Amino acid sequence: MTQLNIQLLLTGNELMTGDIVDSNSAMIAQQLLPLGLTISRKITVADDLNMLANEIKSISEQADILIINGGLGPTVDDLTAQALALAMNSHLQQHPQALEHLTQWGQQRGITLDQANLKQAMLPAGASIIDNSIGSAVGFACHYQGCDIYCTPGVPKELAIMLEQQIIAKIKQQVPHSVHYQVKRYQVFGIGEAKLQQMITQAFPQWPAEVLLGFRAASPMLELKLSIKEQQAQPLLQHWQEKLFELLGDHILTTIDNDMPTMAQHVIKLLTAQGKTLTTAESCTGGMIASLLTNIAGSSKAFEAGFVTYSNEMKTKMVNVSPKTLTAHGAVSEQVVLEMAQGALSQADADYAIAVSGIAGPDGGTAEKPVGSVWLAWGNQHQLNSHYFCIKGKREYFQLMVANRALDLIRRQLINSPQTPFYFD
């Protein structure tokens, strides 16, 4: 059979002005990939009723599937329903299910629906609803000129849920099984895309053409993808997956089914399973490690206390770092992070501790300790480890990488990994 012609229409003034960068179409493309489907054409226009209606008309003449993203909100510049009705020579009418959804949504939040909200229940006649379990705007689907049209919200999380729970399943019904190829996705930490590509090319010059390699940066993680187009390539996929696991060891955190877990999720899961607690003493990451951990629901079982000790004085006062050590070695030193970890362990009465001290920049570097220098200590009462890294990049990147490496080092200790990690930007 011929490949389905799938097109995207994205709407939003903010997409045209460059105020936001579109990541939704990448999400849609990634979700279609396991079905062997690709998007053939993508149009982005501002919130203009006539332009939208014209694009919808012309795309629906060519395409089998049109996914419209954006323009479902409550404001006057949210025009998707209206434009679709115009394109189809149809009209808007209040959709009972959409109204019910909005009413419930309002009730849960103690909000009385106003005209702007109620506008979101006005859909083209004949549209069917696509549920939105987290936001006010329902999605909807229409069929016009032989084209299936799906209207989806611009809010990435809401789009993700609609794709996963409903739209992809509907599109799947149109794809015969022979087209489905298999995709395996792995979560990798500590190696950048270019470096990983190079490592694989060097280690496996005989890598087979049937097993396609793909990468997707999802900072600070990387997604590594293996895919095959034919069922008979399955044994090859299996074989080369094992080779990859040998090469990358504990840099592969997990195979990915749906969402990528964060590094903090891996750590909280391990701590909870082992009934252990973790504490943090942070200087240059300033609470980011604690924040990443407590973002996770249920983290309170594993995390009771964190110390943000930005100044020397507070390192002494809060986690008992000796003023002598600070004077002798400086705040960014192995001795200081070891004392910070020790002090945090005893102050918080925790099983494990992470301590970090470094120079996030842009100022504060010296010849001996340049911006990007960081000492990490991690471990428990029996085994405290420490390591120095120099992580070049902007402040934000530095903090994110330090926080994630620190969590990764604790993760490796929690799984008793005998492997020494290697980290490449």
Next chain:
Amino acid sequence: MTQLNIQLLLTGNELMTGDIVDSNSAMIAQQLLPLGLTISRKITVADDLNMLANEIKSISEQADILIINGGLGPTVDDLTAQALALAMNSHLQQHPQALEHLTQWGQQRGITLDQANLKQAMLPAGASIIDNSIGSAVGFACHYQGCDIYCTPGVPKELAIMLEQQIIAKIKQQVPHSVHYQVKRYQVFGIGEAKLQQMITQAFPQWPAEVLLGFRAASPMLELKLSIKEQQAQPLLQHWQEKLFELLGDHILTTIDNDMPTMAQHVIKLLTAQGKTLTTAESCTGGMIASLLTNIAGSSKAFEAGFVTYSNEMKTKMVNVSPKTLTAHGAVSEQVVLEMAQGALSQADADYAIAVSGIAGPDGGTAEKPVGSVWLAWGNQHQLNSHYFCIKGKREYFQLMVANRALDLIRRQLINSPQTPFYFD
């Protein structure tokens, strides 16, 4: 005169598969904005010769300016020059300047040019060169069907240089001064897009059509935009801007010139200017407030210590909350956050403190204190304030909003605002 019709054509398989997210079109849009120009339509297609040629043909019929991005590289799937020649019924020929550029580029790198490299010197007949001072691919421009066509490289740095040094200047020549319209952007906190739209409609039913209202969600902030298309609307813009300031008061944090400052940036800036320090005692936000503050370069002057006191025991041990208070009122109570703030102030010897305790969910709610309940305390030794909020939404949203409201309340205290804030989702 009428607004120039500017369209973009982006090419690249990796843009269609979602392996990379397009940020180039945002860059182009941002560069056009100061000329009062916007992009009316943006098309993205895979590296397919016929599709590209068809799009070029049809866009050049409608548009005054077409910027093509991508497809200038040395590989077989770089098809822009070929597609453009096909669209214009022209042919490719070796361009002497392009060849010279390539030869120099190769010499500087000690690379002998191969067939793939030399392909980059094959341009449509009559094309003029756009210099590339950092990469191998030159850009080029053609004129066809009344449309100026600029072909630019996909590598962001190379695109940036071509835009800044050459393309924007050429486009500017086509724009008479009178077309420049004015945009004013304001940063708003505490009011969602739908609510703000409603407030403005209700307060100002006579809002003039010449002053366009726009919104852009940038959670947890909102960007409010006023724009005019004609110079003579300037007094109207001025007048209605003042009206908006009256209506929204200190919910408007700043007018935006380039980047939106974060709430933490506002707070750090105020603290630094006043020579004051801030400390945090966080339960339900788990370090997020400290992390937001220490994300800011130079924050160490204003922030020395933060306490993440997730458990009751740690609230007592780290910031001296009395066990009696915890037993009598529970961890999520006015009394506890006031004691947390007081304890943090004295432990960190800081001028200001923020304390938060709440139920981030999804578990832990009761009938009396449902998920989303949070008590905040903020202030200094002379004036400690407290407030209860109930913020519905997922854990992540809850933490982000609590952290930002807490910072906003400190910001208001630092600017001695007499206004009482109102917060709407």
